[in-house]
Amino acid sequence: MEKAVKSQIGVSSRLSVAPMMDWTDRHCRYLHRLLSGQALLYTEMVTSPALVRGGALHLLDHDVAEHPVALQLGGSDPVELAQAARLGAQAGYDEINLNVGCPSDRVQSGTFGAVLMRSPAVVADCVKAMCDAVDVEITVKCRIGVDDQDPSEVLPEFLARIVGAGCERVTIHARKAWLKGLSPKENRDIPPLDYELVQSMKGLFPNLHISINGGIDTLEQARGFLDAGLDGVMIGRAAYHQPCDILSAADPMIFGVGEVTTAEQAVHAMLPYIEAHMSAGGRLNQVTRHMMGLFAGRPGARAWRRTLSENATKPGAGPELLLAAMDQVTALAQQGEAV
Incomplete structure (x- = not known):
């Protein structure tokens, strides 16, 4: 080597x-x-x-x-x-x-x-x-x-x-x-x-x-x-x-290099990957099941998990589900919802 x-x-x-x-x-x-x-x-x-x-x-x-x-x-x-x-x-x-x-x-x-x-x-x-x-x-x-x-x-x-x-x-x-x-x-x-x-x-x-x-x-x-x-x-x-x-x-x-990557940045970066996975015949929940903890400890985390777990297996569900779930996180965070 x-x-x-x-x-x-x-x-x-x-x-x-x-x-x-x-x-x-x-x-x-x-x-x-x-x-x-x-x-x-x-x-x-x-x-x-x-x-x-x-x-x-x-x-x-x-x-x-x-x-x-x-x-x-x-x-x-x-x-x-x-x-x-x-x-x-x-x-x-x-x-x-x-x-x-x-x-x-x-x-x-x-x-x-x-x-x-x-x-x-x-x-x-x-x-x-x-x-x-x-x-x-x-x-x-x-x-x-x-x-x-x-x-x-x-x-x-x-x-x-x-x-x-x-x-x-x-x-x-x-x-x-x-x-x-x-x-x-x-x-x-x-x-x-x-x-x-x-x-x-x-x-x-x-x-x-x-x-x-x-x-x-x-x-x-x-x-x-x-x-x-x-x-x-x-x-x-x-x-x-x-x-x-x-x-x-x-x-x-x-x-000692780089910067902090936010959960929101990671979600947006995952969208093309999810689209490619689904275009190849994969299922949305095969990816989103690993994303449940992205907002752990933050206001809105419960809504994020619930939205993905309840909807990622539904027919027709696609990458837009993650954006909808993230919108809920943002809204609830502004309200100060407990996690």
Whole structure:
């Protein structure tokens, strides 16, 4: 990989939006890119069997405007992951990320995701195979441990293994995953956060680019972790539900460039995209479902959500619905309506 490309994506990963199943699809990522020109975006997790055995190459579709954008893969077979990484690189992704953090039963049954925290040697083999297969940077997203593991023991060993295999950038969700007894949703909230452990890993692995993830919901928090010496911050649900709070000011606040992008500017910028999507046979609600939180925390936000949710699926609904909804936001904001 050319040093300039690698350096740029390293800068972009100062702030990234987490891969989230059913949420961070290509429409969501296009919206997020309008709000921040700098933040690193991730796909939903795509399994290597789906690409290699299933031929589901449509899962790699993305808009050129999304860059820098990373493909997250799920799998545990080094050969198959190498093949999937090649497909991702050919599709133009800037980074290929290996999921070692998802705790769902479906993922566990495929022997990948968080269950791989128990098999660092397997993960290292996967990382090496992927690194050998492509020039695109290979990264890992992991937990601090699973079940009864002692994170202070297993995490350093895990990181040492993947670093030895060629990984130079990792994102650590600062919670354990409980593979039995907790749902994926509960695994995002119940296990306690251990930010100090993640921060301590920077001292043990000073040359490893470490991003922290889990429970971070403001840019001020993100700045705090960066100021404390971590290389990057990944934000998930807050970036989705309150995209303007996280992404609109990210460029000037985190990257020191550009200006704040308003929700109104983002709506207007989405209109040509929506028109093109619908002209190609797509449905309005496939895009607008990701736009519900644009006015979160502002007067008129409830009316915005209600107008889109009730009308975006109706026959004949088109981009003009967003303008009508935004007119309601403006009117109610002038009246000082509570959100």
